[in-house]
Amino acid sequence: MLKKCLSTLALALIVTWVASxxxxxxxxxxxxxxxxxxxxxxxxxxxxxxxxxxxxxxxxxxxxxxxxxxxxxxxxxxxxxxxxxxxxxxxxxxxxxxxxxxxxxxxxxxxxxxxxxxxxxxxxxxxxxxxxxxxxxxxxxxxxxxxxxxxxxxxxxxxxxxxxxxxxxxxxxxxxxxxxxxxxxxxxxxxxxxxxxxxxxxxxxxxxxxxxxxxxxxxxxxxxxxxxxxxxxxxxxxxxQPPQGRGAAGGGGGAPAAAQATSEKLGDGVYLILGGYAAIAVDFKDHITIIESGQSEARGQAVIAEAKRLIPNKPITYVVNTHSHVDHSSGLRAAVSEGPTILTHQLNKAYLEKTLSLPHTLNPDKAQQNGKKPVIEGMGEKKVLTDGTHVVELYHLQNFGHHDGMLIAYFPKEKVLLEADGYNPQAPNATPPSPPSPFTLSLLDNIRRLKLDVDRIVPVHYPADNRVVTMAELTKWVGRTTTN
Ligand SMILES: [Zn+2]
CATH class of the missing domain: 2.50.20 (outer membrane lipoprotein receptor (LolB), chain A)
Structure with missing residues (x-):
């Protein structure tokens, strides 16, 4: 009886499909x-x-x-x-x-x-x-x-x-x-x-x-x-006709951005990870904190792998996200599959919880495959991460038009500041925009407001020539001669 019902149902489905x-x-x-x-x-x-x-x-x-x-x-x-x-x-x-x-x-x-x-x-x-x-x-x-x-x-x-x-x-x-x-x-x-x-x-x-x-x-x-x-x-x-010259190859398909990570020591237990969107890994006493995880799952995985290579046998507990733009948050999918808590400004918390939980069935990434759910922590204007020796100060930028929930990371011992989209360095001989970008001016205003003593900037959008970006370069770019 059941069999008959099923075959009738199957027939009905076929008839419906043909009709459809x-x-x-x-x-x-x-x-x-x-x-x-x-x-x-x-x-x-x-x-x-x-x-x-x-x-x-x-x-x-x-x-x-x-x-x-x-x-x-x-x-x-x-x-x-x-x-x-x-x-x-x-x-x-x-x-x-x-x-x-x-x-x-x-x-x-x-x-x-x-x-x-x-x-x-x-x-x-x-x-x-x-x-x-x-x-x-x-x-x-x-x-x-x-x-x-x-x-x-x-x-x-x-x-x-x-x-x-x-x-x-x-x-x-x-x-x-x-x-x-x-x-x-x-x-x-x-x-x-x-x-x-x-x-x-x-x-x-x-x-x-x-x-x-x-x-x-x-x-x-x-x-x-x-x-x-x-x-x-x-x-x-x-x-x-197919386009000639620049951009001619395949209409912008291209290979994904290089995910290979290289690194440079910025100070005791503080490592700059290059080879894509810049990130910093910090060797705390019993854990690792990573700041920024790049523009893709592959880059996020490369940053995490490099941090683990530099700092073996410690768990990654935090991945700090500067802001919720797609190019700064796609690498967080790698963090979700690995398990650390994602730390961001509170404005981004619910959004990242929702977005990082969306299904990826068309092209399943690792988080989709292992079914891990994002763990997000929101912070306010300031948060200090320290083990007594190493110090990272996270600040929320005020009046920063690029993104209302933007964080910067300041390393007081190293006098290093990691920033995203406030100053994206161009080629060394490039002409600065006139007037300067309001986002760059706002970054400088925030550095002054917070009285941060910065020697070196680590732009997440690192310059193509991999040069060291100084505070002096930043102030010169906007036509200011003095700092702080
Ligand atoms: Zn952005």
């Missing part, structure tokens, strides 16, 4: 017809609006910080498929607040070319697949299914297929047969299985096809683009 697949073909065909997918082989459009820097919010409760898209032009060939974007960015937050290399001085041209080939990463292909016409083309080529969903009182046919990264790609098709929203998930070293979605509204006729005049892309729940389309040319003669 057939329905999906009909839904996709109807939407394709309404939107002119067959006629729209290429498109070129211009827009103005904003882009936003993922994971660089000024504090854990704010959206990603905004930049102005002074101009934005994109050409897409749906048949190749290929896409080329040329845009000009400007500073959008005034006063500067948050990361993403703020303040952006003047105009910054950005170009991105994607020509889909057999080795093009899925995340790049998504730039075309997430477009309404790109989605319908992909849905027609894959084993798409459909279900009906009501969202916000509105009924949609939701067409789904599996992306190359094994995440679902869902397209929301409205009663007018227009694609209103496409969503999927991509791997991010900090945010895990991160939602990536695009919302399309204000459809207009474009040479017999329908094209959205408002495009919003979101990653991690907040916008990364908000574009108002000003001009659409259907079937424009687009000629997308």
């Amino acid at each position: 697949a057939q329905d999906a073909r009909t839904v996709v065909a109807n939407a394709s017809k309404a939107m002119g997918v067959d006629t729209l082989k290429t498109v070129q459009f211009s827009a103005t609006g904003f882009d936003f820097a993922l994971g660089q919010a000024p504090n854990p409760s704010a959206p990603w910080p905004k930049f102005i898209e002074k101009s934005y032009t994109r050409a897409i060939n749906f048949e190749t498929p290929a896409s080329k974007v040329d845009r000009v960015r400007m500073q959008g937050e005034n006063p500067p607040h948050g990361g993403g290399q703020q303040p952006l001085v003047g105009e910054q041209p950005v170009s991105q070319t994607i020509i889909v080939g057999s080795d093009t990463p899925w995340v790049q292909q998504l730039e075309i697949v997430l477009m309404p016409h790109g989605f319908l083309r992909a849905a027609a080529a894959k084993n798409a299914t459909v279900e009906t969903k009501t969202v916000g009182g509105k009924k949609y046919s939701v067409v789904s297929f599996l992306g190359d990264n094994k995440a679902k790609v869902n397209g929301y098709i409205n009663a007018q047969n227009l694609v209103e929203r496409v969503e999927t998930w991509i791997d991010n070293p900090f945010f895990g299985d991160m939602p990536f979605e695009a919302i399309y509204t204000d459809y207009k006729d474009a040479g017999g096809a329908k094209f959205p005049m408002h495009i919003v892309q979101k990653q991690g729940g907040y916008p990364i683009f908000d574009l108002t389309v000003t001009d659409v040319k259907a079937n424009a003669a687009v000629n997308i």
Whole structure:
């Protein structure tokens, strides 16, 4: 009886699936017809609006910080498929607040070319697949299914297929047969299985096809683009060639940043770890404390391994996190899998607890595999870590626009200050910005307020030439001649 029930159920599932697949073909065909997918082989459009820097919010409760898209032009060939974007960015937050290399001085041209080939990463292909016409083309080529969903009182046919990264790609098709929203998930070293979605509204006729005049892309729940389309040319003669010269290789895929760690002794039991985002390991009497863990799980693991090599047979009890930006917190995933407590400013505590607990099923890292949960401790304005011999003073920076919950680490015996994103040294012959970055000025103001006697700065964004950065270099960079 049970067997019979099961086989009936299995049959029912197969029938439903076949019906669903057939329905999906009909839904996709109807939407394709309404939107002119067959006629729209290429498109070129211009827009103005904003882009936003993922994971660089000024504090854990704010959206990603905004930049102005002074101009934005994109050409897409749906048949190749290929896409080329040329845009000009400007500073959008005034006063500067948050990361993403703020303040952006003047105009910054950005170009991105994607020509889909057999080795093009899925995340790049998504730039075309997430477009309404790109989605319908992909849905027609894959084993798409459909279900009906009501969202916000509105009924949609939701067409789904599996992306190359094994995440679902869902397209929301409205009663007018227009694609209103496409969503999927991509791997991010900090945010895990991160939602990536695009919302399309204000459809207009474009040479017999329908094209959205408002495009919003979101990653991690907040916008990364908000574009108002000003001009659409259907079937424009687009000629997308591989980029030449700088950045030509593979459209920015590239190898992950070097994770090999090298080290330098800064003083008794205090070690600077280089070879990526800088970190410091401290040899306390019966334990190790690490300050900063880098931009990736691999870098976090390399920092931890180097600390253990330098200071054998002691447990790592603390990993200090300067602030919760994605590039300073992705290495914390390595700390989570190892077990030490993560110490950060209290503003970041709940955010790191939540974010470091997110699932990483698309590309499982070690913390995902061993199931360890983050242990986070928040601190206020000042905390001193000492065993009676070694001393590390942690301070919260005040009025620091890059991040509201930023910590610095001061080593009074060594007169060393570790800082993140207050002063990111450039090449020795670089011209300082005029006026100086408000973040650099704020760092200096805080050093004075706290009366810290600093000889050497350890910027987490260490200079490419690995030079020793002095307090004198920092004051000279902002045009000040005296310190303290
Ligand atoms: Zn930052």
